[in-house]
Amino acid sequence: MITTLTDTTASAIDKQMITMRETFGENTIGRVLTLIIVATGEIEEPLEAAVAASHEHPARVIVVDADPEAETSGLDAEIRVGRHAGAGEIVILHARGDVLWSLDTLVMALLLPDAPIVTWWPEHAPSSPVHDVLGSMSQRRITDSAACADPLGTLKRLRRGYASGDSDFAWARLTRWRGLVASAYEVPPISTPTEVQVSGSEGNPSVALMAGWLEHALGVPASVLPPADSDIDFRGVHSVRLVREDGTIELTRVDDDSIVMKLPGDDTGQHVTMPRRTLSELITEELRRLDPDEVYGEVLASTYSSIGDASTFASGKPEPRDVVLADAEAVAAAAAAAAAQQLAEALEERPLAHLVLTGGTVGTLTAAALPEALRAAGVDAARLHLWWGDERFVEPDSADRNEVAVRESLLVPLQRDAGLPARNIHVMPSPADGMSLDDAAAWYGQQLDQMGGDEPFRTRGQAFFDVLMLGMGPDGHIASLFPQHPGQRRVSASATGVTDSPKPPSQRISLTWPVLNSARHVQLLVAGAEKAGAVADAHGRIDPWGVPASAVRGLASTTWYLDEASARTEG
Numbered sequence: 001m002i003t004t005l006t007d008t009t010a011s012a013i014d015k016q017m018i019t020m021r022e023t024f025g026e027n028t029i030g031r032v033l034t035l036i037i038v039a040t041g042e043i044e045e046p047l048e049a050a051v052a053a054s055h056e057h058p059a060r061v062i063v064v065d066a067d068p069e070a071e072t073s074g075l076d077a078e079i080r081v082g083r084h085a086g087a088g089e090i091v092i093l094h095a096r097g098d099v100l101w102s103l104d105t106l107v108m109a110l111l112l113p114d115a116p117i118v119t120w121w122p123e124h125a126p127s128s129p130v131h132d133v134l135g136s137m138s139q140r141r142i143t144d145s146a147a148c149a150d151p152l153g154t155l156k157r158l159r160r161g162y163a164s165g166d167s168d169f170a171w172a173r174l175t176r177w178r179g180l181v182a183s184a185y186e187v188p189p190i191s192t193p194t195e196v197q198v199s200g201s202e203g204n205p206s207v208a209l210m211a212g213w214l215e216h217a218l219g220v221p222a223s224v225l226p227p228a229d230s231d232i233d234f235r236g237v238h239s240v241r242l243v244r245e246d247g248t249i250e251l252t253r254v255d256d257d258s259i260v261m262k263l264p265g266d267d268t269g270q271h272v273t274m275p276r277r278t279l280s281e282l283i284t285e286e287l288r289r290l291d292p293d294e295v296y297g298e299v300l301a302s303t304y305s306s307i308g309d310a311s312t313f314a315s316g317k318p319e320p321r322d323v324v325l326a327d328a329e330a331v332a333a334a335a336a337a338a339a340a341q342q343l344a345e346a347l348e349e350r351p352l353a354h355l356v357l358t359g360g361t362v363g364t365l366t367a368a369a370l371p372e373a374l375r376a377a378g379v380d381a382a383r384l385h386l387w388w389g390d391e392r393f394v395e396p397d398s399a400d401r402n403e404v405a406v407r408e409s410l411l412v413p414l415q416r417d418a419g420l421p422a423r424n425i426h427v428m429p430s431p432a433d434g435m436s437l438d439d440a441a442a443w444y445g446q447q448l449d450q451m452g453g454d455e456p457f458r459t460r461g462q463a464f465f466d467v468l469m470l471g472m473g474p475d476g477h478i479a480s481l482f483p484q485h486p487g488q489r490r491v492s493a494s495a496t497g498v499t500d501s502p503k504p505p506s507q508r509i510s511l512t513w514p515v516l517n518s519a520r521h522v523q524l525l526v527a528g529a530e531k532a533g534a535v536a537d538a539h540g541r542i543d544p545w546g547v548p549a550s551a552v553r554g555l556a557s558t559t560w561y562l563d564e565a566s567a568r569t570e571g
């Protein structure tokens, strides 16, 4: 039985499910878990797999089909029970616009009480599943890097954002391979291989993980080679070779259903049935074990042990340019006019535009110049969203707050005179919101992830913010990312709590490198001779650890708005 609800709510969905269950005489007692599937449009294939898995793991399946691009807001739902839902029950949520803001509350209202929660992203893996708004409520988080646009890039991002409880189908596809390799290896006399080779399709994450696993387990470097027979479509791993003193162990996939295993001294080899695994087999296996797969985490970490270089987020983008003006007021006026123009252009292309504000002396002056600049550029403020690059974690009305510094000059006039909705002003939390610093940062990061989708924050090809304004301290810090400060190492979440800030107040919230590097246009707003040294340093190579201001770039442009004093280099 399938029922459709249009423009509905969580409580209406819940009521309808109870009615349908009563009609069918079913109860939820037999359901062992809630499976959340996050998809965009392509829901039938994962749904079919989940229905198949439900025979072994009766589940409530909640499919979240989110459309952040929709111009209207609303929620439609489809409820499937009985033969359309296998041994489970299915709720499909088609969420648009503002509804995405309350996705967590919406899904929470539909969870099975006291049952484990698993979230599965069949495509578009978030970089840090545990920080995703739905991932954060789940014990188990399943991605499929092979189904993403850039599989190896995705795997690296997942490594950055890994938390215990994450798993990926590129790893699950190796379970049988790993079993066979281990049993072949254990045939006596056991000796450490001198050479390890994995061949498979280029850019395939299972191939990378197989090589990583062998290196991790055997302590021998594994080389990755293309498949010997390039005419055959070898998805994933084609062969594994362990060269030992007594001969070579070789396992080679010969077709979709089998592999040939050769042991030292056996040139013919034996056929072993090992069919490629279907999506339903993969999800069924994942649901079988809800405890964390720590080996996956270890292999992921050792495969990409050197991923930590924040400079990768800024590299490959257009070189910055300088605009030098007489003084701080002129800098603020020019930057505000340019930002207004860029926002107007953004609104010609998209329904909403996103501006990130900054604290600091010139940032505050620029914000004060914005209402007039936006009016002159014809920007519809009702379609603007305002964010902050950083905030001091102090009481909400403290003069130390970056938001307080622009309240009267920007926020009040834009709301009063230009129709900026209060809900579009995304103020960072303060201690009065009742959260710890870390929870407040995580909360803000989730607001961003929810609004922007996770993908734009981690890739070089897309942007979420239209204009990002940044002040810079004399030490070269931007937002609250300070030179040589451990706070800037956190890149898995969108926002981070910073303690022991070298500049008071000591507790702050800051956007992180990948998010700061997700803007179309970046403006650095600087004035004062005391900043000339940092300006010169930041114009050198990209060096996030030493000179944070060097490591943020926009996809379309990065402009340094400087007064003459800060632009002056000695000699």
Ligand SMILES: O=C1O[C@H](COP(=O)(O)O)[C@@H](O)[C@H](O)[C@H]1O
Binding pocket: 358, 359, 360, 361, 362, 363, 390, 391, 392, 402, 470, 471, 472, 473, 474, 477, 478, 479, 480, 503
């Ligand atoms: O503490 C901060 O400082 C920087 C730079 O401020 P400035 O007064 O030297 O211009 C600012 O960009 C940041 O938002 C703020 O929190």
